[in-house]
Amino acid sequence: PMANTDASVNQDIAYYQALSAEQLQTEAAKIQPSTSATQEFYEPGLESAASAKLDDLQRSWETLKTVISEKQRTLYEALERQQKYQDTLQSISTKMETAEIKLNESLEPAKSPETQMAEHQALMDEILMLQEEITELQTSLAQELVSEPLDAEAADQLALQSTLTVLAERMATIRMKASGKRQLLE
Numbered sequence: 001p002m003a004n005t006d007a008s009v010n011q012d013i014a015y016y017q018a019l020s021a022e023q024l025q026t027e028a029a030k031i032q033p034s035t036s037a038t039q040e041f042y043e044p045g046l047e048s049a050a051s052a053k054l055d056d057l058q059r060s061w062e063t064l065k066t067v068i069s070e071k072q073r074t075l076y077e078a079l080e081r082q083q084k085y086q087d088t089l090q091s092i093s094t095k096m097e098t099a100e101i102k103l104n105e106s107l108e109p110a111k112s113p114e115t116q117m118a119e120h121q122a123l124m125d126e127i128l129m130l131q132e133e134i135t136e137l138q139t140s141l142a143q144e145l146v147s148e149p150l151d152a153e154a155a156d157q158l159a160l161q162s163t164l165t166v167l168a169e170r171m172a173t174i175r176m177k178a179s180g181k182r183q184l185l186e
Contacts, residue, residue, distance in 0.1 A: 081144075082156060082160075085137070085141070085160050088133070088137055089137075089160070089163060089164070089167070092130060092133055092134060092137075092167060093167065095126070095130050096130060096167065096170060096171065096174060099123060099126055099127055099130065099174055099178075100174060100177070102123050103123070103174065103177045103178055103181055104177075107184070107185070113185065116185055117185055117186075120178070120181060120182055120185055123178065124178055124182070127171070127174060127175055127178055130171060131168075131171055131175070134164060134167055134168050134171060135168075137164055138161065138164050138165075138168070141157055141160055141161050141164065142161070144157055145157050145158070145161070
């Protein structure tokens with residue numbers, strides 16, 4: 001069947017190519033457009049229904065793209081905040097380790113008591129600044145936990161809050177050691 005159709009079309013093409021321009025116009029005038037074939041498949045309400053469905057689909061697609069973009073932006077912001085907190089925690093932890101190492105150093109008889117007291121006071125100042133950093137971070141996290149709905153990000157923030165609590169307890173131990181060393185120096 002397909003070969004017959006192709007042969008028929010090729011014959012028609014060859015026939016019309018052989019005609020002159022005047023003959024083509026005459027032949028074209030004889031051909032009446034057939035509406036029966038298109039009428040057979042056309043339903044009046046189908047086009048408007050399809051158009052309405054396409055419009056709905058387009059609106060849904062645009063809404064979905066907007067929601068995805070907003071969620072992506074929110075996730076990136078959360079990731080940036082999380083990274084900032086992790087970096088701050090790492091920095092605090094490193095500073096605490098340094099302070100502990102300094103506190104565990106034995107008294108140096110070669111240094112004058114005034115020099116040792118001055119060094120110890122500088123260390124105490126560092127410890128107080130660390131305590132302030134921890135407090136600020138705890139406050140910031142607490143505010144975020146209150147303002148954000150409880151979700152996966154909030155769970156990460158709770159974990160950070162827990163880590164900060166452990167660091168605060170460790171900081172209290174460091175302060176006690178520092179007080180003990182101060183008494184020893186005095």
